[in-house]
Amino acid sequence: MARNKFDVDEELESPFSFVHLKRLFTYLKPYRKKILLTVLIMLIASGANLIGPYLIKKAIDDSIPNKDVGNLVVLSCIYLGALVITGICMKFRIRMMSEIGQSVILNIRKDLFTHLQKMSFSFYDSRPHGKILVRVVNYVNSLSDLLSNGLINLITDLFSLFVIVGFMLAIDVKLTLMAMLGFPVLAAVILLIKNAQRKAWQTLSNKQSNMNAYIHESINGIKVTQAFTREEENKRIFRDVSESYRSSWMKAVRIQFLLWPSIENISILTTSIIYVFGISQIGEGVTVGALVAFVGYISMFWAPIANIGNFYNAIINATAYLERIFEMIDEKPTVEDQPNAVELPLIKGKVEFKDVVFEYEEGERILKNVSFSVNPGETIALVGATGSGKTTIVSLLSRFYDVSTGKIEIDGVDISTVTIPSLRKQMGVMLQDPFIFSGTIMDNIRYGRLDATDEEVIAAAKAVQAHQFISGLADGYQTEVNERGTRLSTGQRQLISFARALLADPKILILDEATSSIDTETELALQKGLETLLAGRTSFIIAHRLSTIQNANRILVIDKGKIIEEGSHNELLSRKSYYWNLHQSQHQSLEVG
Numbered sequence: 122m123a124r125n126k127f128d129v130d131e132e133l134e135s136p137f138s139f140v141h142l143k144r145l146f147t148y149l150k151p152y153r154k155k156i157l158l159t160v161l162i163m164l165i166a167s168g169a170n171l172i173g174p175y176l177i178k179k180a181i182d183d184s185i186p187n188k189d190v191g192n193l194v195v196l197s198c199i200y201l202g203a204l205v206i207t208g209i210c211m212k213f214r215i216r217m218m219s220e221i222g223q224s225v226i227l228n229i230r231k232d233l234f235t236h237l238q239k240m241s242f243s244f245y246d247s248r249p250h251g252k253i254l255v256r257v258v259n260y261v262n263s264l265s266d267l268l269s270n271g272l273i274n275l276i277t278d279l280f281s282l283f284v285i286v287g288f289m290l291a292i293d294v295k296l297t298l299m300a301m302l303g304f305p306v307l308a309a310v311i312l313l314i315k316n317a318q319r320k321a322w323q324t325l326s327n328k329q330s331n332m333n334a335y336i337h338e339s340i341n342g343i344k345v346t347q348a349f350t351r352e353e354e355n356k357r358i359f360r361d362v363s364e365s366y367r368s369s370w371m372k373a374v375r376i377q378f379l380l381w382p383s384i385e386n387i388s389i390l391t392t393s394i395i396y397v398f399g400i401s402q403i404g405e406g407v408t409v410g411a412l413v414a415f416v417g418y419i420s421m422f423w424a425p426i427a428n429i430g431n432f433y434n435a436i437i438n439a440t441a442y443l444e445r446i447f448e449m450i451d452e453k454p455t456v457e458d459q460p461n462a463v464e465l466p467l468i469k470g471k472v473e474f475k476d477v478v479f480e481y482e483e484g485e486r487i488l489k490n491v492s493f494s495v496n497p498g499e500t501i502a503l504v505g506a507t508g509s510g511k512t513t514i515v516s517l518l519s520r521f522y523d524v525s526t527g528k529i530e531i532d533g534v535d536i537s538t539v540t541i542p543s544l545r546k547q548m549g550v551m552l553q554d555p556f557i558f559s560g561t562i563m564d565n566i567r568y569g570r571l572d573a574t575d576e577e578v579i580a581a582a583k584a585v586q587a588h589q590f591i592s593g594l595a596d597g598y599q600t601e602v603n604e605r606g607t608r609l610s611t612g613q614r615q616l617i618s619f620a621r622a623l624l625a626d627p628k629i630l631i632l633d634e635a636t637s638s639i640d641t642e643t644e645l646a647l648q649k650g651l652e653t654l655l656a657g658r659t660s661f662i663i664a665h666r667l668s669t670i671q672n673a674n675r676i677l678v679i680d681k682g683k684i685i686e687e688g689s690h691n692e693l694l695s696r697k698s699y700y701w702n703l704h705q706s707q708h709q710s711l712e713v714g
């Protein structure tokens with residue numbers, strides 16, 4: 122999918138083909154025994170159901186004229202038995218079909234979610250997250266009808282149709298051929314609406330996706346919305362996207378509902394013709410009982426056809442969703458293990474950037490031939506203006522993106538040749554946005570290493586000076602926090618995610634603006650401990666506050682994607698260049714403050 126926003130319809134990169142449908146049915150494979158059993162039960166049910174008109178014919182033509190009460194009772198008992206069997210089978214069918222349909226939905230959703238876990242940063246950068254959500258939740262739900270009813274109904278309806286035509290032929294061949302007259306009309310209707318219907322459902326799925334994306338974005342940005350009193354404007358935008366969804370829904374169902382009335386009308390028309398023709402034939406080979414039974418079968422005959430029409434509708438609707446679902450499952454992560462990737466052995470922590478060039482968007486160079494080398498255990502600070510490329514440099518080290526050209530080596534091994542988990546497991550990354558998951562604070566820190574004991578979690582929290590504030594909370598480490606940590610201050614979130622990164626005990630530690638929102642007192646305490654925390658690890662520290670990084674072994678000054686200065690704090694100051702200017706301006710603003 123190309124870069125997209127909430128009010129832009131997504132373009133389909135691989136349009137629907139029947140391969141998608143075949144692929145959907147592979148999800149049914151594990152349930153084939155259950156499906157077969159259900160089909161069998163359904164065949165019994167439709168057989169029992171279909172016998173009714175034939176029994177009526179027998180009663181009208183034989184038992185009643187012959188006043189054969191005994192036979193009439195037998196016929197009634199058979200009819201009653203058939204109704205009971207149909208009822209029991211139907212109940213079984215509903216249970217089995219729901220079970221099979223929901224299991225398939227669960228599996229498709231599982232595949233989608235598993236796939237999403239592997240997708241690279243660039244996938245999430247390029248589209249509204251609401252559009253991802255709508256595929257996993259709503260689109261998959263929309264397959265429910267097709268999966269739980271469609272296929273089994275199709276088989277049993279075809280069977281019913283076959284049996285009904287058999288009964289009809291047995292009663293009267295001429296009347297049967299007349300009943301078939303409606304078929305060409307129905308085929309013409311289906312052909313006429315097919316393309317319009319498919320298009321309408323595709324548009325509907327797009328509009329649903331747009332609306333979802335906007336709701337998602339609005340909820341995420343609600344604080345900014347309220348702070349800037351943008352509620353009215355947001356309501357207007359929402360009205361537009363939801364109106365667009367409503368009108369495309371109306372259009373889709375208007376087309377879809379052309380089919381049902383057409384089938385009904387054709388059915389009524391052919392029944393009338395049969396009545397007129399049949400009555401004129403009574404006494405000339407057609408009995409009253411045969412005509413009544415025949416009309417009974419005619420009404421039954423159009424029911425499976427209507428159901429098959431419905432199945433066809435369900436397929437057309439589902440395809441609009443299926444193509445989106447499979448498009449996402451098929452989208453390859455941009456960062457993947459190479460086919461011959463090897464495990465990165467336990468590292469010492471030497472890092473080398475060799476002539477690294479990087480572009481997020483083709484043709485827009487963000488990093489321009491960046492080269493530097495870091496020895497194991499060294500602390501490297503990256504400073505530079507906003508947007509100069511600091512976060513990009515450390516993101517490449519974790520392979521959140523792959524370099525465009527050049528290479529990055531750890532202990533002499535090109536990181537593009539190793540497996541991603543073996544690389545990332547040896548790194549502790551604290552991202553600029555310290556994400557907090559819903560759960561306890563203990564769980565959130567333990568995210569860094571799932572097998573860490575409570576004591577290890579607490580030790581990590583103590584090391585980053587987070588213990589004090591956590592102990593001050595009513596439930597301490599067991600305090601429940603919301604998704605994104607809205608109950609915590611930004612500084613507290615930073616401390617938790619700092620502890621999380623440290624708990625992984627990584628050889629390479631990346632701290633992107635780790636302490637930017639922490640008060641000076643806590644930061645000073647943290648700084649004191651930092652030396653011990655960083656000992657033996659290669660560390661990359663990104664900070665705008667120069668006081669945070671002046672003890673680093675080396676400072677790289679980044680400007681517009683290039684390293685323009687490099688050295689220790691004192692060396693860079695003595696050069697009286699970019700870093701010195703930066704230092705002076707921070708110093709002056711502090712003094713003014």
Ligand SMILES: Nc1ncnc2c1ncn2[C@@H]1O[C@H](COP(=O)(O)OP(=O)(O)OP(=O)(O)O)[C@@H](O)[C@H]1O
Binds near residue numbers: 246
């Ligand atoms: N996901 C992305 N897609 C496209 N461009 C991006 C993406 N992330 C960053 N950029 C661009 O890359 C450039 C470098 O961004 P980067 O985040 O590396 O800067 P930074 O030096 O870390 O800035 P800051 O100090 O504000 O965090 C910026 O011009 C930014 O617009």
